[in-house]
Structures are given as structure tokens and as C-alpha cells.
Ligand SMILES: Nc1ncnc2c1ncn2[C@@H]1O[C@H](COP(=O)(O)OP(=O)(O)OP(=O)(O)O)[C@@H](O)[C@H]1O
Ligand SMILES: Nc1ncnc2c1ncn2[C@@H]1O[C@H](COP(=O)(O)OP(=O)(O)OP(=O)(O)O)[C@@H](O)[C@H]1O
């Protein structure tokens with residue numbers, strides 16, 4: 001896979017919301033790229049800008065109040081920011097498709113699932129209605145909805161939470177996209193179906209060379225399917241590395257906090273560990289590291305100096321002053 | 334320990350109609366198909382099972398948000414199966430639901446302040462009290478108070494979920510049915526919310542029914558766990574007992590599929606064959622037999638009932654319990 005060029009590149013993206021109460025810097029300097037056949041995981045604090053990063057790639061950030069204020073997003077070498085809405089409509093669902101975190105954003109409650117799925121398929125594929133219907137049934141089957149032909153006639157509210165999520169997955173896969181952005185695609189699924197869906201995605205990825213961006217808070221899912229992972233905090237990547245590196249040698253104190261918050265069946269604790277304090281107010285981020293007020297390793301300079309994203313020899317990036325001088329590199333076990 | 338809630342042979346069927354002009358009832362989705370359980374005051378009952386098996390429907394029926402098709406709901410010794418009007422309104426204050434889909438359950442035209450304080454107003458709390466309570470609730474769910482004047486669409490998925498939790502806690506309920514309350518939260522905030530729920534439980538002797546597909550979370554928070562399959566409870570027991578020595582083949586498959594960030598031991602994953610059967614036409618006999626790796630003739634003919642496991646707080650509905658135990662794992666001494 002190494003000789004492939006990235007299919008999607010995001011460079012120094014800044015997406016802000018201009019609200020009455022002030023400017024919310026939801027995404028504040030995010031860069032990454034994915035190659036065909038590769039899976040990139042994005043994890044991080046709730047509210048840290050993961051979904052807005054994804055929505056920016058789709059150019060679906062509600063505007064106003066939202067706006068991509070700077071940076072670039074390139075698909076197959078072409079800048080999406082220069083594309084008109086009409087061109088974007090051809091790309092969405094076909095070249096780049098997204099499984100939305102909130103099922104109701106992409107499912108319309110007043111239309112049957114059949115109507116919605118067929119519309120997606122007919123827009124992008126050269127098929128007649130019968131073929132499109134068959135394709136829709138095949139897709140629902142693939143994601144494990146029993147009795148697919150019958151269930152196709154149902155309305156979204158007649159499905160359970162996890163079934164709605166699978167309907168969305170089916171819709172996102174309908175046209176064999178080159179890039180699939182999956183925003184918390186398995187939160188409503190039980191583990192057996194989650195395992196099936198993850199297998200399905202891996203299989204399609206191998207067959208079609210699809211690139212996947214997997215946004216999830218489930219670190220088990222990350223370990224299972226991702227090649228590389230980006231950890232976000234307050235609109236910025238704070239750590240970026242291969243999955244193995246991240247679990248074996250996490251560097252950022254926020255990542256340490258995350259990893260120790262996971263409840264473990266083999267080691268039940270009276271109380272779960274949580275990172276102390278509140279997530280920062282994204283309207284007026286203070287100078288210095290955004291995580292400093294909650295950090296267990298905070299130093300005086302953390303409050304005044306913006307840390308840069310530093311790289312080591314293993315392609316492991318971290319944004320933290322603890323690593324400014326190389327000899328000081330500490331690794332948390 | 335005193336009993337707070339008892340559910341007897343509860344059923345909820347959704348009719349299926351055919352024909353647009355003169356719709357005729359042609360069948361029913363047997364979403365909940367005869368469940369019986371008790372919940373004691375101050376305890377947490379975990380409810381797990383495959384997506385679409387009827388967990389949310391069970392929760393909503395117990396809270397009388399849906400009318401039961403059959404069966405009884407006894408709350409504090411009183412049969413509430415058919416209560417209506419003022420009496421039901423009073424009950425609603427004591428029994429709350431944290432909705433699975435936070436976006437769908439929040440009114441898009443109301444600010445967070447309105448959403449959370451409105452129920453307090455209906456039950457006659459003074460303005461000053463309401464504000465104090467709101468601030469405290471937001472703090473405990475990890476939302477800065479500047480969020481109060483914002484609308485649901487301005488929040489991230491996990492932030493919305495926390496608003497739903499704050500709202501459910503607003504009236505100091507006695508029983509809360511939590512339907513996937515932490516599924517959209519990163520592990521650190523998840524830990525914070527779970528710690529909070531445990532603190533509140535201790536302080537006010539709250540009772541929870543906790544629906545989730547994250548089996549580590551369920552393990553952490555529950556005293557007892559019930560496993561559902563196609564509208565029925567197939568196994569129920571004390572949490573360590575059930576996780577340590579699962580008896581039902583479905584429970585075993587479920588527990589073997591948990592993805593873990595740092596697997597402690599290599600496990601053999603039991604992959605279920607076949608699809609979840611349709612709840613409108615469930616299999617005869619044991620509903621699980623079509624996917625059970627150990628199914629025998631009797632399983633196709635006779636429906637198993639919940640039976641006591643000797644010497645433990647543990648019940649299971651499976652014809653083959655002894656055989657299965659012997660075949661898969663030689664009993665450790
Ligand atoms: N329309 C809006 N107006 C103002 N702020 C917004 C708006 N939409 C999102 N935000 C803010 O932008 C930030 C990033 O939101 P985003 O949805 O990307 O978070 P996330 O990382 O996906 O979180 P989660 O894990 O909870 O889904 C949040 O703090 C949110 O409150
Ligand atoms: N209003 C409705 N009309 C028809 N069928 C319904 C309705 N609500 C739920 N169902 C069906 O009842 C079954 C059980 O749904 P329910 O939402 O209780 O599942 P669940 O166990 O909560 O699943 P999940 O884990 O996916 O949320 C599903 O087959 C669903 O499609």
C-alpha cells in the first residue's frame with residue numbers, strides 16, 4: 001500500500017462557528033491524509049471537533065454560523081473547497097460517503113427506507129427501479145437486517161436504534177465509495193453485530209480498496225480495525241501514530257487519561273478513573289496548551305507557550321511540551 | 334432489599350398492516366414477548382442483547398410510554414398496568430427515561446435551560462431553585478454553564494447525550510431506565526457520568542435499569558444482568574456469576590465478541606451463524622435454535638423456560654445447559 005498516493009488529504013483545517021456568544025473554534029488546525037485501503041481512526045474528547053472535521057470534508061457544515069476559515073481538503077489531488085455545490089452533490093454518496101453519528105440527520109422520518117435508499121442509488125448509479133430495489137435489499141441483507149425485502153417498506157421510527165444505524169451503513173455503502181467516513185458507526189450495535197459490521201467493512205475495503213476514516217470513542221474498535229490513529233482535544237490533534245504505537249507507547253497526558261478510563265472486565269474497579277475538570281470553552285481558548293488546566297504533568301510554561309506537533313523516528317507525533325527536548329522523552333506504561 | 338418493580342409476562346406487539354387504502358392487520362412484530370423480572374430498590378439491573386431484540390421497547394413499555402399488549406407492571410406493590418391521567422402523571426415524576434437517541438428526544442426549538450427546567454416548573458419548583466438545580470446538573474454531567482442558552486443542534490453527539498441525562502435527573506426520580514446513556518461519550522466522560530450515576534444511586538437510593546451494548550460498562554455498573562434474545566429473557570443472574578460462568582449459548586457468544594483495546598488473553602470468538610430471525614415470525618421451540626452451534630432436536634420443538642442454576646443467583650432458559658457446559662469447558666475445580 002506504501003506506493004499509493006493519498007486519496008484524501010486534509011491540510012491545516014480550521015472550521016469555526018460564528019455565534020452571538022462568540023467564535024467557537026470547533027476545528028483548529030487539523031491535518032491528516034488517508035491512502036486507498038487504509039483505515040484512519042479519530043478518537044478524542046466529546047466536543048473536540050471530530051464530527052465537524054468530517055462534516056467539513058463533506059462540505060456539510062451548516063453555514064452560517066459555521067465556516068471553513070482556512071486550510072485545504074484534497075480528494076484525488078483536487079481541492080474540494082473550490083468545488084461548487086452541484087459538483088459536491090455528485091461526489092457525496094458516490095466518491096466520499098459518510099455514516100452520520102446521528103441517524104436522524106441522514107434518515108428522513110417521513111419517507112420509507114425503501115424510498116430513501118432507492119433515491120441514493122438512482123442518483124449515482126445507472127440502474128432502473130427494479131435493479132435499485134434489488135440492490136437496496138442486498139445491502140440491508142449485508143448489514144444483517146432480517147427479512148430485508150419486507151423491512152424495506154418500513155419508516156425509520158419502526159426500526160430499533162441499532163437497525164437504523166445499520167440502514168445508514170447500508171446507504172453509505174450503496175455506491176461503493178472510495179472514501180468512507182464513519183462517525184461512531186457502531187455505537188448502537190451489540191458486540192456480535194458490531195463484529196459482523198467491522199468484518200463487512202474490512203472485506204469491502206479489501207475488495208474495493210476503500211479508504212476508511214473511523215471516528216469512534218471505542219478504543220477496542222480502534223485496536224481492531226485501524227492502521228493509524230489521531231487523538232483530538234479541543235479542535236486540535238494532540239497525538240498521531242500507528243495503532244500499535246499508541247497503545248504500547250502513548251505519549252500525550254490526555255491519551256494516558258483516556259486509556260486509564262476504560263472499564264476492564266478482568267480488573268473491575270470500585271470507581272472508574274476519569275480525567276478531572278471540564279473540557280475547555282472553545283470560544284476563548286487561553287494561550288498555551290488547551291489541556292494544561294486538566295493535565296497531571298502541567299509545568300509553568302504549558303500555560304503560556306503553544307506546544308508544536310513533534311515527531312519522533314517512529315512516525316509518532318505528539319503536541320506536548322514534555323517532549324520539547326528529545327532527551328526528556330518519557331514513555332508512559 | 335425491597336422490591337420496587339415487578340414485571341410479569343410483559344408483551345408488546347406492533348401490528349403489521351398491509352394495503353394502503355383498507356389496511357388489514359396481517360401480523361405483528363413481537364418486539365417484547367413475555368418477559369418477567371423484578372428490580373429491587375437501590376439496585377442496577379443491566380439489560381443486554383442483540384440489536385432489535387426489544388430492549389428499548391421493554392423499557393418504554395415499563396414506563397408506560399407504550400401500552401402493553403399483555404402482562405402486568407407492578408410498581409411499589411401497585412398494579413400500574415392500566416393507570417391513566419393524573420395518576421400516570423405523578424408516576425412519570427418518579428420514573429424517568431434517558432433516551433437512546435438524544436437528538437430525537439430533544440426539542441430543537443428549546444434551549445438547554447428550557448429543556449432541563451421545564452419539568453421542574455411543571456412540578457412547581459421556584460425559579461431560583463430551578464436555576465440552582467440546573468447549574469448543578471450541568472456541572473455534574475460535565476457541561477460548562479455557558480452552554481445553557483444554546484440549542485440542541487449546536488452540540489456534539491456526546492454533549493446532547495449529557496443533556497438527556499441532566500433532564501432525566503431533574504425531578505429526582507426513583508427509577509431511571511437508562512437506554513444506552515453513555516454510548517456517544519468518550520471513555521473519560523463516560524467514566525465521569527458512570528461515577529456520577531453511582532454516587533447518586535448511593536446518595537438517594539436510586540434504582541436503575543441500564544440498557545447498553547457495551548458489556549464492560551454493564552459489568553461495571555450492574556448488580557444483576559438480564560440477557561434478551563428476540564423479545565425474551567434467556568438468562569439472568571448476579572453480574573459476576575453471569576460473566577464468569579455464562580450458561581446460555583447466546584450469552585457465551587456475546588461475551589466472546591467484546592473488542593478490547595488491550596486483550597488480556599486470546600479468546601476464541603464464537604461467531605453466530607445466520608441472521609437474527611424476524612421478530613414477526615420467530616422460530617418455534619427455542620427462538621435461538623436457528624443460530625445455536627449446539628442445537629438438538631428438542632430445541633426445535635419445545636420452548637425452554639427460565640430455570641434456576643443450583644446454588645447461585647442465576648437463571649437460564651436452555652434445554653442443553655449441562656451438556657453445553659461439559660462440551661465447551663471442562664469444569665475447573
Ligand atoms: N452549530 C453550532 N454552533 C456552535 N457550536 C457548534 C455547532 N455545532 C457544533 N458546535 C461545537 O463544536 C464543537 C465540536 O463539535 P463536534 O460535533 O465536532 O464534536 P465531536 O468531537 O464530534 O464530539 P462527540 O464525540 O460528542 O460527537 C463542540 O464543542 C460543539 O459544541
Ligand atoms: N413503532 C414500531 N413499529 C413497528 N415495529 C417497531 C416499532 N418500534 C420498534 N419496533 C420493532 O421492534 C423490535 C424491537 O425494537 P427495540 O427498539 O425494542 O430494539 P432494541 O433491543 O432496543 O434494539 P437496539 O439495540 O438496536 O436499540 C425491532 O424489530 C423493531 O423494528
Ligand SMILES: [Mg+2]
Pocket residue numbers: 050051052101183489490491
Ligand atoms: Mg461527533
Ligand SMILES: [Mg+2]
Pocket residue numbers: 160161162388389390433512
Ligand atoms: Mg434500543
